[in-house]
Structure formats: C-alpha cells, structure tokens
Amino acid sequence: MVNYIWVGMTVIGIVFGMINGTMDQVNEALFVSAKEAVTLCLGLMSILVFWLGLMKIAEESGLLDKLSNLFRPFMRWLFPEVPPNHPAMGYILSNMMANTFGLGNAATPLGIKAMEQLKKLNGGKATVSRSMVTFLAINTSSVTLIPTTVIAIRMNYDAHSPTDIVFPTIIATAISAVGGIAIDRYFYYRRKRNGRE
Amino acid sequence: MLHWMTTISIWMIPLLILTILLYGTLKKVPTYETFVEGGKEGISMSFSLIPFLVGMLVAISVFRASGALDFIVQLLNPLLALLHFPAEVLPLAIIRPISGTAALGMTSDLISVYGPDSFVGRLAATIQGSTDTTFYVLTVYFGAVGIKKMGDALKVGLLADLIGIVAAVVVVTLVFGMK
Numbered sequence: 325m326v327n328y329i330w331v332g333m334t335v336i337g338i339v340f341g342m343i344n345g346t347m348d349q350v351n352e353a354l355f356v357s358a359k360e361a362v363t364l365c366l367g368l369m370s371i372l373v374f375w376l377g378l379m380k381i382a383e384e385s386g387l388l389d390k391l392s393n394l395f396r397p398f399m400r401w402l403f404p405e406v407p408p409n410h411p412a413m414g415y416i417l418s419n420m421m422a423n424t425f426g427l428g429n430a431a432t433p434l435g436i437k438a439m440e441q442l443k444k445l446n447g448g449k450a451t452v453s454r455s456m457v458t459f460l461a462i463n464t465s466s467v468t469l470i471p472t473t474v475i476a477i478r479m480n481y482d483a484h485s486p487t488d489i490v491f492p493t494i495i496a497t498a499i500s501a502v503g504g505i506a507i508d509r510y511f512y513y514r515r516k517r518n519g520r521e
Numbered sequence: 522m523l524h525w526m527t528t529i530s531i532w533m534i535p536l537l538i539l540t541i542l543l544y545g546t547l548k549k550v551p552t553y554e555t556f557v558e559g560g561k562e563g564i565s566m567s568f569s570l571i572p573f574l575v576g577m578l579v580a581i582s583v584f585r586a587s588g589a590l591d592f593i594v595q596l597l598n599p600l601l602a603l604l605h606f607p608a609e610v611l612p613l614a615i616i617r618p619i620s621g622t623a624a625l626g627m628t629s630d631l632i633s634v635y636g637p638d639s640f641v642g643r644l645a646a647t648i649q650g651s652t653d654t655t656f657y658v659l660t661v662y663f664g665a666v667g668i669k670k671m672g673d674a675l676k677v678g679l680l681a682d683l684i685g686i687v688a689a690v691v692v693v694t695l696v697f698g699m700k
Contacts, residue, residue, distance in 0.1 A: 329675070330580050337583035344588045353586035354579055361574040365567050368661075372563030380559025382541045385548040430534065435658070436566060436665040443666050452663075452672040460662065464618075464655040464678040465685055471650030477629045478646055483637030489646045492692040497651035499692075500685030507680045511673040 368432065375433040379418070388414030391421075402462075402505070403455050405445070412441035416459055424467050435463060454512055461504035467497050566665050573664030577656060581619055590615070606690065609641045613648055618682045621654035643697055647689040652682050 341350035382388050392399065392413040399406075399413050406412050415438035422431035438459060446453040471493050478486040545552045584590055594612045601611055613631065617624045631645040655678035663671060 330576065333580040333584040336589050337580070337585075337587040340589035340592065341583075341587035344592075346587050349586040349588075350583055353582040357578045357582035358575050361578040362571055364578075365571045365574055368570065369563060369567035372567050373560040374563075376563045376566075377556035377558075377560030378538060378541050381545040381550055381552055381555050383559075384555050385541075385545040385550045387541060387544050430537075432661060433563065435662050439662045439666045439668070443668065450668055451670040452668055452674050456668070457672060457674045457677055460659065460674045461677045461681055463662075464653045464658050465681040466651070466653035468650060471646075473625065474628065474646045474650040477625075477632055478637045478642075480629075481632050481637040481642075483642075486637070489643055489650065489693075492643070492647045492689065492696050493650040495692045496647055496685055496689040499688035500651060500681050503684035503688075504677065504681030507684075508673075508677050511677055515673070 371430075372433045372436070375430050376437065379415075379434060379437065382418075383411060383414065388418065392417050402458060405453070405455050406442070407445075410441065410445065412438055412445060412455075415441055420462065420467070423463065424469055435459075457511070458505070458508050461508040462501060465497060465500040465504040467501050469494065569667070570661060570664050573660050577660045581656070585616075585620070585623065607641060607644065609635065610644050610648065610690075613645055614686045617648060617652050617686070618655040618679055621657055624649060624654070640693070640697065644689060644693045647693050648686055651689055652685040655679055655682055 337353075338350060341347045379388070388411065389409075392408075395417055396408055396413075399417065400408055403413070403416070406416075415434055419431050419434035419438050422434055439456065442453060442456050442459065443449070445455070469490075471490065474489065474493070475486050478489070542552060545555070591612070594615060597611065597615075598608050601608060606614075609631065613624060613627045616627060628645045628649040632642045635641040635645075637643070637646070655675070659671065659675060659678060663669075663674075
C-alpha cells in the first residue's frame with residue numbers, strides 16, 4: 325500500500341510535470357524537500373532528546389504507571405492485546421494527553437516510545453500489529469482541546485471572537501476519533517474473518 | 522476565555538517538567554543520569570527517521586509542485602458541488618492528511634481571503650484544528666521504530682480524517698450557519 329502510494333505520487337508528479345511544463349518546479353521541489361526533510365529530522369532531535377530523557381525519569385519513578393492506572397478500564401477496552409501493566413499503556417496514555425492539550429512536540433516522542441513498546445509486544449517484527457493500528461487511528465484524529473495555532477491565525481486576521489471555533493473543533497475531533505476507532509474495529513474483524521489475524 | 526486558555530498552555534509544559542522532576546527525586550531516581558540515558562535514544566531515533574521523511578516529503582512535494590494536486594482538485598470539484606461540499610475548502614481537505622505545513626499555509630490563506638468570521642474561514646480553521654497530518658504521523662511513528670508493513674493503518678487513518686472533515690462541515694454549518 326505505502327509502496328504504491330509513494331511511487332504513485334512521484335510518478336504522477338513527474339509525468340504531470342512533463343505534460344504541464346512544470347519540470348522546473350518539479351526539479352526544485354525534489355531537492356528543496358529532501359533538504360527540508362533532513363532539517364526537520366535534526367529539528368526533531370532536540371525535542372526527542374529532551375522529552376525522551378524526561379519521560380525516562382517519569383517511567384523509572386513510576387509516574388507513568390500511576391497515570392495508566394487511572395484510565396485502566398478504558399485503555400483495556402481500547403487495547404485488548406496490551407497487558408494492562410505493560411509500559412506501552414503509560415506511553416500511549418501520555419501521548420494522548422499531550423495531543424489533547426496541544427503539546428504537539430511532546431506528543432511525538434511519546435508516540436514513538438509507545439510504538440517501540442508495541443513493536444516489542446509484537447515480537448519485534450517489522451509488521452504492524454492490531455494495537456498499532458488502533459493507536460494510529462486515535463492519533464491521527466488528534467483529539468485537541470485547544471487548537472492554539474488556529475486561534476493564533478484567527479487572531480492575526482482580527483476575528484471577532486478568535487476562540488469561537490473551539491467548540492466546533494472539539495465536536496468534530498471527537499466524532500473523528502470515535503469514527504476512527506469504529507473503522508479500526510471494523511477492519512480488525514474483517515481481517516479476522518479472512519483469517520489474517 | 523482566550524487569555525485563560527493561553528495561560529494554561531504556557532504553564533502546562535513547565536508544570537509537567539516540575540512534576541516529573543520532583544516526583545523522580547522523591548522516589549530516589551538518579552534523575553540526571555536517567556535523563557541522559559533516556560535522551561540518548563533520541564539521537565539514534567532522529568537519524569533513523571531521515572530516510573523515511575526524505576522519501577515521503579520528496580514524493581509529496583513533487584506531486585504538489587508539478588500541479589498534479591491542483592488538477593485532481595479541479596477534477597473533483599463538480600462532484601463535490603453535487604454533495605454540497607464547499608469547493609473553496611476542498612484543496613485544504615485533500616492536503617491536510619498529506620502535508621501539515623502546506624495545510625497550515627492554506628488555512629491562513631483561506632482565512633485571509635474569506636475573512637476569519639466567514640463560513641469558509643471558520644470551516645478551514647475547524648478542519649485544520651480537528652484533523653492531523655496522517656502521512657506524517659505514520660511516517661514518523663513507523664519510521665522511528667522500523668515498521669515496514671503498515672497493513673490497514675493508512676486506510677484507517679485516512680478514513681478517520683474523512684470523517685473528521687465531514688463532521689467539521691456539518692458542525693460548522695449547524696453552529697454558525699452558511700454565511
């Protein structure tokens with residue numbers, strides 16, 4: 325799936341550039357974006373080092389476990405394949421919380437840690453597990469309480485009340501989270517029926 | 522309301538750090554050593570991310586720079602008009618799961634052109650705030666830990682985005698009306 329999408333976007337882009345006469349832009353895009361990707365990774369490094377260091381303290385001190393105890397029933401329902409006391413639960417929860425409160429740069433390292441733990445649970449295989457799909461479904465629907473960036477943009481353009489989109493945003497994001505979980509469950513049972521899981 | 526919310530966001534991270542450090546000290550964790558040990562992982566992780574992100578970002582930007590994305594948006598326009606989906610927001614809806622920065626640019630563009638208190642402006646803001654860059658999340662999370670077979674993850678993520686966008690249209694219409 326990823327392979328097709330990846331090749332598809334690039335090939336369509338290049339062919340389109342030929343027809344459309346946008347080869348110049350395509351050439352520029354190639355090199356500029358490659359450079360941007362590396363810069364992005366280096367930018368991520370500072371955040372990753374800082375938050376992974378801090379979270380290690382939270383993990384060792386047992387703070388992370390405390391957090392997961394709080395939401396245990398809900399998490400067990402969401403991730404039936406993860407043992408309730410597994411460190412993955414703590415990371416998944418703290419990632420969800422960071423997302424909810426709009427702490428995007430804290431959320432990424434936590435999410436990666438959660439993935440790492442889920443991979444361990446899956447025997448270290450390079451294939452996706454059921455819990456990983458669920459985790460991503462929740463993550464990409466990004467339940468946010470305070471969409472700070474958007475509020476800032478609206479303020480810039482002198483919105484009458486910059487925060488009046490907060491309520492619709494919360495509703496929309498909640499619907500997409502519930503929808504994401506439902507779709508995830510549907511695909512899981514479909515895989516199960518077809519004997520793939 | 523805004524003042525109160527910005528204060529909370531500004532205080533949240535320092536307070537979180539404070540809690541983690543104090544709790545760790547209380548539980549007699551060798552805090553500094555543990556921090557360094559945990560932080561080390563971040564270095565290798567960000568290096569291993571480079572090929573994943575380079576690959577994805579190059580494909581996305583070629584697709585966009587060639588004009589192929591605009592073309593597809595134009596093709597879809599009549600179909601969406603039938604479904605009463607506001608055409609102005611369509612490029613944003615398509616780009617949102619693919620590129621976070623491009624989406625942010627489009628959102629501010631829509632807000633500046635149509636005005637922050639217009640239907641389009643509010644809808645753009647809601648879509649931007651309520652969905653995430655699925656491709657980026659997938660690339661980074663799976664890339665960092667070396668998952669190569671994504672299975673249903675991409676499909677599920679994109680469908681969740683679709684639901685989010687449709688929900689945004691419906692909610693914004695219900696709350697503010699179509700003006």
